[in-house]
Amino acid sequence: MRNVEEFFRRMRLQPRPGQLEAAQELARMLSNPAVGFEAPTGFGKTVTVLAALWSRELLPAVWRVRTYAVxxxxxxxxxxxxxxxFIAGGRERTCPLAQEYGAALPWYCRYRRHECSYFSKLLERAKEAYSGGITAFSYEDLSAERGCPYYQQLLVKGVEVYIAAYNMGLELPAAVEVVDEAHNAxxxxxxxxxxxxxxLSPIMDELPESFEPSHVGELLEMQLARAHDLKLMKRVARVASLLKGVWAWRxxxxxxxxxxxxxxxxxxxxVSATLTPVAHLFNVPVVSVPVRKREALVTTWLTTRYADFDEKMVTSYNKLIFTLRKYCRRILLFATKRVLSALSFDYGEEAVGEWLTHGGVLGLLARGRRAEGVNLEADCVVLAGAAFLPPHVRVQKVGLSPEVIPAVTALQNVGRATRAPDACVRVVLADERFARIPLLREHFELREVHSLKELQGALHQRDIKPPC
Structure with a gap:
C-alpha cells in the first residue's frame, strides 16, 4: 500500500482539515470488498476517495454519478x-440514431445492433484502426464516422477514472466502482x-390480479425483444424502464x-454526505467524518400534509417566503411538484443564472436534477414540506424506515447551498413533521418556531450573529 501523504505531495495539494486522516482510514478499509465513506458537503470527498484508491493501487475505477453536471x-x-x-456517455448521448429511436434506443441497441450500420462499421475497423486504442476525455470527442460512438468508449486508452451515469450499462474496464451520492441507491x-x-394495454391479458412492478417490466421487455414496430417500441420503452422497481403507486x-x-x-x-440512512442496505462498514451541526428553524404552524394543504395553508407558506425576502437576498426553495406549483417564487431551474445574478427566490423540485450534486450559493434554504412518500408505499420492504426518504432529501437540498465548509446559510424546515424525524437531529440543531413573529425574532437574532 502506497503512502497517502505521497499522493497529496505528488499532486501539490494541501489536505483540508481531516482529509488526510479520512483518506488513510478509507485506504485501510479498502481491503474489504465494499466500504462506505460519509463526509459533509464541502469536505472534499472526491479527492479523499481518489487518494485512497491511488494508495491501494485500485485504479482504474468507474465513478458512477446521477447527472452529467456531477x-x-x-x-x-x-x-x-x-x-x-473519461466521461462516458449513455446511448442517448452517443448514438447517431438517438433522435430517431427516442426511448426505444436501449432496446433497439440491445436486440437489433447486428442490424446497425454504425455498429457494423466499428466491428469492421476495430482491429486495423484502433489497435493502439483511442485518446479521448469525453464521449463528445468520439466521431460516428469511425463507427458506433457508444461502443468506441471501450477502446479509449490510458484512463484512470471512468465517469459514468448510474444506469449506463456498458461494462467499462475497471478494478473498482465508486457510487457517488450513494443515498440515490x-x-x-x-x-x-x-x-x-x-x-400496458397490449399485455393486460398476461397480467395476474396482483403483481410486482418488476414483473410488468419483464413482460414489457419480452414485448420489446420481439417488436419490430418503432412506434410500439417507443411507447413501451419508457414504461419498461420505469417499472424496474420494488414498489409502484399512483x-x-x-x-x-x-x-x-x-x-x-x-x-x-x-460515497455520500448522507450515507448512514441507507448503508445497511449494502451491509458495508462506513468511514464517517463528524458533521458540524447547523441550526435549522422548524415552522410548527406549517405542513404540506395532503389533507391540510388548502388555500389557507398556501397563503401561510407564501407569507413565510415574503418574510424571508426581507432578510435574505438569494433564497433556495425546495418542494414537491404538487406544492411548488402552488407557491410564489421568481425563477425556475431553467433560470439559475438569472437568480445568481439578480437574487430572489429560486423554486426547485425537492427530488429534481438541481436538488443535489451542484453548488447553488444562497443566503437561505427553505424546504416547503417534508417529502414523505404516500403512506401505502412500503419502504420497509427494502429495509428503510418511512422517515429516511424525507430526511435524506432534506439533507441533500440543504447541501446545495452549504458545499463550502464556511458557508453562512439560514435553514428553514417549513413543515412541522421535520421536528419528528430523529435522523435530522444528527445533522442539525433543530429550533422550533411557532409563529411568523417568532420566526422573525429568530432571523433578527441571526442578523446580529451570522448563521455560520
Missing amino acids: ARHIADECARCEQRF VEVRCLPESEVWEA EEGEVCVLRLYRPRAARVVF
Missing part, C-alpha cells in the same frame, strides 16, 4: 489530482398515468416507482 465536477477534481479521466421515478396504461396523475440501485462491480465504494 460528472463534470468529478472530472474537474480528477484533473486537479492529475488522474486521467433509493430513488423515486414517475411517469404520467395515461402513458403507463397505454403501454400519485397526482402519475405512476411512481421506488427503485433500488445495485452496483455491478465486485469491489465498491459508496
Whole structure:
C-alpha cells in the first residue's frame, strides 16, 4: 500500500482539515470488498476517495454519478489530482440514431445492433484502426464516422477514472466502482398515468390480479425483444424502464416507482454526505467524518400534509417566503411538484443564472436534477414540506424506515447551498413533521418556531450573529 501523504505531495495539494486522516482510514478499509465513506458537503470527498484508491493501487475505477453536471465536477477534481479521466456517455448521448429511436434506443441497441450500420462499421475497423486504442476525455470527442460512438468508449486508452451515469450499462474496464451520492441507491421515478396504461394495454391479458412492478417490466421487455414496430417500441420503452422497481403507486396523475440501485462491480465504494440512512442496505462498514451541526428553524404552524394543504395553508407558506425576502437576498426553495406549483417564487431551474445574478427566490423540485450534486450559493434554504412518500408505499420492504426518504432529501437540498465548509446559510424546515424525524437531529440543531413573529425574532437574532 502506497503512502497517502505521497499522493497529496505528488499532486501539490494541501489536505483540508481531516482529509488526510479520512483518506488513510478509507485506504485501510479498502481491503474489504465494499466500504462506505460519509463526509459533509464541502469536505472534499472526491479527492479523499481518489487518494485512497491511488494508495491501494485500485485504479482504474468507474465513478458512477446521477447527472452529467456531477460528472463534470468529478472530472474537474480528477484533473486537479492529475488522474486521467473519461466521461462516458449513455446511448442517448452517443448514438447517431438517438433522435430517431427516442426511448426505444436501449432496446433497439440491445436486440437489433447486428442490424446497425454504425455498429457494423466499428466491428469492421476495430482491429486495423484502433489497435493502439483511442485518446479521448469525453464521449463528445468520439466521431460516428469511425463507427458506433457508444461502443468506441471501450477502446479509449490510458484512463484512470471512468465517469459514468448510474444506469449506463456498458461494462467499462475497471478494478473498482465508486457510487457517488450513494443515498440515490433509493430513488423515486414517475411517469404520467395515461402513458403507463397505454403501454400496458397490449399485455393486460398476461397480467395476474396482483403483481410486482418488476414483473410488468419483464413482460414489457419480452414485448420489446420481439417488436419490430418503432412506434410500439417507443411507447413501451419508457414504461419498461420505469417499472424496474420494488414498489409502484399512483400519485397526482402519475405512476411512481421506488427503485433500488445495485452496483455491478465486485469491489465498491459508496460515497455520500448522507450515507448512514441507507448503508445497511449494502451491509458495508462506513468511514464517517463528524458533521458540524447547523441550526435549522422548524415552522410548527406549517405542513404540506395532503389533507391540510388548502388555500389557507398556501397563503401561510407564501407569507413565510415574503418574510424571508426581507432578510435574505438569494433564497433556495425546495418542494414537491404538487406544492411548488402552488407557491410564489421568481425563477425556475431553467433560470439559475438569472437568480445568481439578480437574487430572489429560486423554486426547485425537492427530488429534481438541481436538488443535489451542484453548488447553488444562497443566503437561505427553505424546504416547503417534508417529502414523505404516500403512506401505502412500503419502504420497509427494502429495509428503510418511512422517515429516511424525507430526511435524506432534506439533507441533500440543504447541501446545495452549504458545499463550502464556511458557508453562512439560514435553514428553514417549513413543515412541522421535520421536528419528528430523529435522523435530522444528527445533522442539525433543530429550533422550533411557532409563529411568523417568532420566526422573525429568530432571523433578527441571526442578523446580529451570522448563521455560520
